[in-house]
Amino acid sequence: MFNCNVRKQLRDFTLDVSFQVGRGEILVLMGDNGAGKTTVLRMTAGLLTPTSGTIRIGDRILFDNAAHIDVPVENRQTGYVFQNSAVFPHMTVRDNVSFGLRARRLDPETIAARTADWLERLTIDDLADVRAGQLSGGQKQRVALARAMVTEPSLLMLDEPFTALDAKNQAAVREWIRLCVHEHDIPCLLVTHAVGDAEAVGDRLCVLEQGRIVREENFSGTHG
């Protein structure tokens, strides 16, 4: 269970949200441009500090300003795909994908196996040895997705992860996201503007407006 209850003063308004996501559940965040979706994800990842509030995954407290807890980014075990893919341009596709595993010092066989697995799932195995700076937009996005999911995070956050993907890959990636969330039984936060995507992959919906949740609703069993 992921609990997020935070406040932060932004340039044009105050962000003030409170929501939770169950294990194995995908919560879709929608809302107008500039509503604060990316800001919520950045605070959860630890890249921005909320003014007040708490953030928890299960009983691990990631942030609690009253208790002065603020777990550093690298220990939060979140998988976060940025709105702009931010692949490491100096590394090959393979090294990009295995980066998080190497950071966790897994043994080389596990790294190789899991990396190969996700390269194949996102059909970037033929680009494995290409420098990631030389990819097309959609190829970069798949690298960023594989890189986040391969680490088996305890919370997955995706900021518009389908935008640059072609139709074939969009379908495939949706499936892999659902599988990843269910397999590891983790909560997932997904930001998207496409209602189709939201319905196809999400379990529940939160709509943000000017930094507040104005609507919550369940998608009724269209999948899974």
Place this chain on the structure above:
Amino acid sequence: MFNCNVRKQLRDFTLDVSFQVGRGEILVLMGDNGAGKTTVLRMTAGLLTPTSGTIRIGDRILFDNAAHIDVPVENRQTGYVFQNSAVFPHMTVRDNVSFGLRARRLDPETIAARTADWLERLTIDDLADVRAGQLSGGQKQRVALARAMVTEPSLLMLDEPFTALDAKNQAAVREWIRLCVHEHDIPCLLVTHAVGDAEAVGDRLCVLEQGRIVREENFSGTHG
């Protein structure tokens, strides 16, 4: 009428396309990730040089390797919205949008009027004095769109221009694109992966695969 007939050796395959777009017509380029869509746009804009071929708008030759013609980027009068918006982070939203008009040395009133007009059309007028580096993803994309369309180019090229937009803005932007193309009676090239977008805004479709056009088709009068 826009004519494009170019070849270029890429890392994994040879790009070899030939197509044309009429005035007031919107041609949608679709195709798998890495098929070469962005490359076609970059060659048309003059940011990449084809190995051979010709590129023409009406009877203005932009590129002809046989005749050794290669018009510099800034004289091609194309409006090109990049896959990643590339707003100028050191300028305000207003200065971003008016940039192309100032480069063309129009008189200040015209610049102010046209800029104000497009700021309003893309509903970024309330952000006019904000530094563009401080915007959300969708806000940046709208700035990039306004910046390109305000110049009234003789060819409009859009690389996945809707991806970061919220639903409301997507609908609006589609309309403004169609209006812009018809008003100025210019050809338009649009890259997207969303069939919905393609149908809603496009007149004709070209599907690229490994650098070749494998399918062409007309969208039958669903709009305009």
Place this chain on the structure above:
Amino acid sequence: MNVMADEKRQKFRARAAKGIAATLVLIVCLYLTLPLVALVLRVTPELLMTYLPNETVQKALWLSLLTSGIATVTVIAIGTPAAYFHSRTAYPGKTLVDTFIDLPLVLPPAVAGFSLLLLFGRTGLLGTYLHIIGIDVAFTTLAVVMAQIFVSSPFYLRQAKALFEQLDPAYEETARTLGSSSFRTFISIILPLTASGLISGAIMTFARALGEFGATIMFAGNLPGVTQTMPLAIYAAMQGNFDVAIAISVLLVAISLAIMLAVRLLTRNRKYDV
């Protein structure tokens, strides 16, 4: 349990790394400031009061600021477009040019001044011809500026090259498609986005020019009011009364730091969220 222990260890390591880095900053600061403290401790206010109003010192100070200023402006004016052209154009002999730019860095200043004299002096390679048409540059204020330009330009050129090469090409490309000429793009996009780095390079250049001694005395000589800059005045004073030399040095340091601080403050907020 294990995870917790791991996290603790990692947290501890992160703290340790931060502590070490902070200590290194402290070491750097102490190493760079303590010598000056030792120097300043030797300067009595009376000493300063006695020698700073000195006419020779004031002439030298004024000449130093003037020549270093002109040298820096010249380097910026010529170096910026040159570095831009260099970083954006593929031309034959490009690597060679890279090496040329490093030349003055590795030439001991006195030898650099000697080379300039061999080139521009009355009997020099070019100087012979200049002399015939009545132009003698050696031993003039112009020679001071030329020597300063020679030794200080690499600092600006290298910095500018690196900045232009590192800038994301998307901004430039976008501007070009919007009809902006390369000149306009350079002025309104490239320069503002690299300004903070360019200013840093200009400061290094100015500082190097201000401190220039060896090449100046060799090529321009040491004539009060004409070619005697502060470092030359300091060096000359050192041969006589050391305390005078220290007093003038402290003055030079104070003024240079003030100028550099002013430039830094005036050009703040040149960083943008990208």
Place this chain on the structure above:
Amino acid sequence: MNVMADEKRQKFRARAAKGIAATLVLIVCLYLTLPLVALVLRVTPELLMTYLPNETVQKALWLSLLTSGIATVTVIAIGTPAAYFHSRTAYPGKTLVDTFIDLPLVLPPAVAGFSLLLLFGRTGLLGTYLHIIGIDVAFTTLAVVMAQIFVSSPFYLRQAKALFEQLDPAYEETARTLGSSSFRTFISIILPLTASGLISGAIMTFARALGEFGATIMFAGNLPGVTQTMPLAIYAAMQGNFDVAIAISVLLVAISLAIMLAVRLLTRNRKYDV
């Protein structure tokens, strides 16, 4: 018609701008190389053959390379983490530290050497205590390295600071979310992405250390084999036969350029499409 004329004018302007820029590059090249040409023209092969095998020269050369190498490595080792910490952490007195880094740039080298002597000399501020525990640094090879570090470190520190500040934070942030500690992120993301600029800074530092004269002779003395680096040997040679000084200088320049060229070639392909 009008459009065509406009385009022609613009094309002409673009060409003119390019031509001017190219000319500026040429001017820069000529200005930086011609003096060296004038210098080299004076060196006869016999002269080189006579003096280069000279024992004193070889000792000085070896000492120069050794001390400058050690100084550069030290600056890199301490300066890189310090600059990183500095550019990523907000701490009190940050602007002051920025100013401290500029200090050695504006201190005339001879005065810098004197300051070091006042601090570390046997009767100096710290030196007094070091002397009690049996450590005397002045007039040793260590003093040479210390003087070089003092005068050359700003070039690396400034460059490193600028590069770290300019790097897109998205890469670093992504790495951190992937579980990479700040140390690991620094090593595997920050360093490779800034490598080419850091190397450029290191080259400037090495060059400055190699050419260091004023601070060295004051703080370390001019003792052949112990503290007499190449610039000091050149200075000594200048007291007698000038041509010898030139021959040694040419040797120094040739070797430094070779080293810098080697570094450049070895570290090529450090630029990535971003």
Place this chain on the structure above:
Amino acid sequence: TGTTGSDNVTTLATTPATGGDIVVFTAASLTGVSADLGPAFEDANPGTTVTFNLQGTQSLKKQIELGATGDVFISAKTAYTNDLMAGGYLVNETVKKLTSNYIVVILPAGNPGNITSLDDLARPGMKIAMGTAEVPVGINTRTVIDNLANSTLVSSGWKEGVFDNVVTYETTEPGVVTKVSLGEVDAGFVYESSYKAAAAGSLELVPIPEEYNALQIYTVGVLSDSTNKETAQKFIDFLLSSEGQEILKNYGFTSIS
């Protein structure tokens, strides 16, 4: 440029000279002659090594005051020697006058300024280089010019004319020599030893009569901190011996008897 005659270079400063090794703090104008003095002494005293620390006398003095360890000090300015004696840095009874040097006027080969007499130095348009008022050579140059101005050798207004022609006041003697030998100035005032040290044929000489000249006196003494005062004294004795004086004479120095 050999400034040392030794192979053994590892022992210095930190560990004070031991055995037969001595460090000589030497005025820079003795650079040339030091290359001969060192080996000659070492040959005469097997097992000894002489290392010269060659710099301007003022720098040497400052270094000694700030704790530099050496064995012998050779000064180009008596005032500095007196300062150090007063400060207890020298073993006073060892301090001796070593040698001396006269001021001369040097001209570039070919004499482009067409200077045939001292009077010509004041001719408008001449370019002259001399030492600054702070360095020993500059101080002596001024004394000489004053002496000459009061003599019948030159016309009235000569002194002002000469100073008007100065284009550079050099902080080192080699600075003057360089500019003259390149032909960048028409004349310069230096020590006779510098004229002798320059490559043959690169300079021409206008002597200044002894009665108007200013004698530059070099002094030598053992440093109080020396850990090898015995060898130090030996070295001084050698310098003052006829052999040492002969070597100095070859380099243009004038013996003091």
